[in-house]
Amino acid sequence: MVGFGPGATEHMTYRARAAIAEADVVIGYSTYIKLVQDLLVGKEIIRKGMTEEIDRCVEAYEQACQGKTVALISSGDIGIYGMAGPTYEVLLQAGWTPESEIRVEVIPGASALNACASLVGAPLTHDFCSISLSDLLTPWPVIAQRLRAAGRGDFVIALYNPKSGRRTQQIVEAQRLLLEYRDPGTPVAVVKSAYRRRQNIQLVTLKTMADQDIGMLTTVLIGNSSTFMRAGLMVTPRGYTNKYEGLTGDTKPGEQAGRSLTLGLGGWHEFVQIHLQTHPDHSLRQVADHFDAPLAQILEAVAGTVEDNVLNGVLVRHFASEELERLLQEMRQWGKLRAVVRHGGSVAELLLHARDFSLKSGRLNLIHEHFHLHVDVSSLAHGWFVWQETRQAGIYFTDSHGDFVVSFLLTKNGEGQWSAEEWKSFYSALTTIGTKTFKKMETEEKAHE
Template structure:
């Protein structure tokens, strides 16, 4: 009598892994988003710079923890890929936002080099968090309510001439600027050079705020001016906010006007539109009004370029109405 065959079960298919690029915000538990907290809870493995691991230590019980040093970003990304290939759920953490000077960029570089695509088995999720630019601004007032940008002074991976050109361009263009990585033990001259470049275009009394360790136990906030920037206490944990030509500090608050004074006057608790302006419409000095003004001025492109601090070829093109346009 033949015995019945005993079925042999196949080994279970490996579970697809997941990489979650988690922004912790400034580091305080009060500012950790609900999704960031849930992503860390979901993870089997948490990878991060040692300081960032400490910020969320109470959330890591029972998880594999991989600590890396400051300059080991690619190693962190490689570790995350390896664990995800094993079917693990990985939280790769950054302070601030993972996509702003964080781990999102290096991780995608490693993934693409490994042949990963968005429809691959390994899922990648970016969990946003408040960047230092936002959190430091909230502590000092409202410095970012008009056009602004961020520049890192770290020349570990970016040539200094590139950084210097960016500094010069934004200083000339009157942006509010957040300087990341402004100074370290080995990089003390970069902030001096940045100050020198800005002073070519900005007044010496331009307001500057320096925030160190925002929302952490050793938080420190200081106000100074562009003239005295290089003398201030600045380190790797500092973010430097440089105001534009309209930024002011009053009663311990740094404020950049949005521009309402160009259109409205507020008196006795009521708002009135200034003469020649219309609510909900571009300023009289907006694009249409400016084109009309320069075309009717009879002045040369060179003269107008000098007045408005614009490239002469751009002004020359603006002086010529497009074909079919009504004469001004």
């Protein structure tokens, strides 16, 4: 299986040329055959059409079974949206194994990704992903989900198979989805037939991307939030300016050459804690919004503070979701609660009494005269005790993605205080179900006594 790159011989590897030279039979899509025609003199050539990929695989296997050396060719890299995957599927289905007499070699080649990138500058210097817009074999909801994930994750994105004679709206829908996460001015390179006779390059923006001349021979490269266009070049910074002054200067305060950033994995929790200390008016949700992080990541960072210390009047402790039933028994002593439910941009706040909760058929239920509340317990991956000195005391639940699901908070009386009995019950739950006790919390509990 030979990936021969963009098509020009100077971009073909020595091994790719040698493999084609060694072959008795060369099998490929008709356009691929034309691109390497000068290497095929004296060989048996089998051409197949655009939708005959499996036929190519089967033909290659049957020819190899006859003792022939077969080159199944593909432009770009044969393992990236190429023939390697379906060929292995056909081989394995036929009972072939790597120990069989037929030897299989995959020969890599330059993909459209890096071929197109090399023509427009350096757009792939940082994290990137590729997404095919072809829905011939992949359901559109799957493609849309991947587009949203890549958009939110701030990846540089390469779009393969962006448009054809019949598929004209997929690129428009991809543009719409990505505009939910990207600035309309985000740099985009539309590259057609890279390193081939009809090569065409358009440097545009995400806002105008879908209006360009795009077809099946086009690859679309979409920048991330830091990608810039200058002097006709599209460049994605590697990130050196995060650590060094003016790219080439000394390291910035707190940073060290050859060491993780202060906002790297090791320093992430400390960075969140520092932010809370310097912004005492911020709620935990505001901190999550500031870092564009799931709420659970912020709660984990605060929960990681040193034992017997409360971070700037904020305490967070995790408890296992398996403790829910036990927790409900404790919550019945908490009196009136304020439940907060968030979904998308909507927020519902409900006043209820904990004694009215029931746990049945995997759901946390509350039936009230004016509303019903039903929470699927399987969605509650993590539970958190949260206490902010003068603002709130209660529990938060987050899902498996770390996103907020629901919270139940103690309510204050007319004097703006939690009742001593309810506070004592909350403290008891935190110290028996939560992971640690805190001296400052003990002081608060004694004061209420």
